[in-house]
Amino acid sequence: MYREQIKVLDCTIRDGGLINNHYFTDEFVCFVYRALTKSGIDYMEFGYRSSRELYPPEDYGAWKYCDDDKIKKVIDTADIESDLKISVMVDSYRVKEQEFAPADESPIDLIRAATYVKYIDSAIELINKCHDLGYETTCNIMAVSREIEPDLVEALDQLAKTPVDVVYVVDSFGALYCEQIEYLVKLYREHLPGKEIGIHCHNQQQLAYANTIEGIIHDANFVDGSLFGIGRGPGNCCLELLIGFLKNPKFNLTPILKVIQDYMIPMRQEIEWGYIIPYMVTGILNEHPRSAIAYRKTDDRDKFAEFYEQMREAQE
């Protein structure tokens, strides 16, 4: 698939940070920055811009806050000419201070407002503010597989009136099948004339990559992936697969494979992500992965049949 408008965003440090409390070393972040630059990726998401008041710094690494200075330091260390744009995410519904420098004084190019439908007003407030400061903006409406359509449509219609650049279909629970992705992307396009549509998928059912392709086929132009799929539980669409699919000659797979062999393979010895049955079960049942996360911390972690029965009973 070659379409020049397609933009690829790597969320390794941000989504990966959810499984290590955002404690990636500067060395690793710097290596990723260089690799993504060489691979021709469009955006690199460094993490969250969270409030220290809500998330105390003694509990989290630097990428929970993504201070401008910290990002600048990594970029300076990388010491490479780069077209890679920088993104950070803000959970618009759980943030206190929202301090951003004007875009032209910040290393950040794109601010992504993550929200649930019911908190859409908080996202719109953030988007307006960031747009006025000169940032590109997206709205990532999470857990869309559990939303009632009229509520979702109302949120989309509100977003249509804002300066937001991109609105994402986000399958937080890894529960959607390709036909539903097609339906949602078309729905978003219909209600968001002139906006770009994005797609961010999770891999509970090994559908993250396939569903991302499905989104692309139906004209989603912003697509997210992470290195070796790193992310909470089953993780995300694998960036390396995505680059294998996109035929724009500006992309180069080799530097991505190099980070995977040098960093991701050893890292997976330390922290768990990938195809893991309890998460597959939450995906099938369209549930938040929190039950699987909790179950994997117990001695019963590998009792898959029991977990499935418990989850089904809870749904009845």
Next chain:
Amino acid sequence: MYREQIKVLDCTIRDGGLINNHYFTDEFVCFVYRALTKSGIDYMEFGYRSSRELYPPEDYGAWKYCDDDKIKKVIDTADIESDLKISVMVDSYRVKEQEFAPADESPIDLIRAATYVKYIDSAIELINKCHDLGYETTCNIMAVSREIEPDLVEALDQLAKTPVDVVYVVDSFGALYCEQIEYLVKLYREHLPGKEIGIHCHNQQQLAYANTIEGIIHDANFVDGSLFGIGRGPGNCCLELLIGFLKNPKFNLTPILKVIQDYMIPMRQEIEWGYIIPYMVTGILNEHPRSAIAYRKTDDRDKFAEFYEQMREAQE
């Protein structure tokens, strides 16, 4: 997706046998037989019916040959009332004697003839013979991602005149995207009026399950999966995902999850399968996995970037 005509075939023992030379214990095969019975799966493939003359018994386990007596012994040991039908595969182009008892004297219900397009005549001969003996038959045309369409169409037109029950789209290299699956399933349907279409996918690019769904959407009614996706390299479509998708109430996921926790998880400590980058590379490049298999046996097994560069150069 609920469609009564859909039949699910488990190829755990057959495709899994490719990575352990078909040395599964009787205990394991028996446990799988019981689990598939309880789960309402339609067919269980025990292995290959290969010639001992070509594949000496000192090199392979029992499931390379699938003698009727051996299968009967496992079924007797399982000691469970079962509607599960039994399948074996024959590589029609590399077999010497093709001795089959009449179907009513054999535990086998279905014989699947695997072939490449160029050996289609050998498959047709086998299909005719097995049909006359009373077996159900399929033709599994392998590596279809590398075939030229007129040759493929000629093979399909020949098959249309045989008594074969099912013709499979087989993505041996895990190279196909969903649009190509749609195209092929429709092509098969067009040239095979009155026949059922099957779909058998490999997981090089994490698309086996998504492509199987795509096949189902376009009316493929025979679908293959294996427990925890076991198979050579990246393996197959995961049976547990497939059962999560199919809404026929006759299917039950719990016994499948039980085999996975009790047998497949420990087994994967011993033998490698799943999402492995060199296989992903062969999938992207539409190559036979043999180069990845060989590479994984060298000291360079985790040098992904180097492998990719070598493979690309070889294609230029």
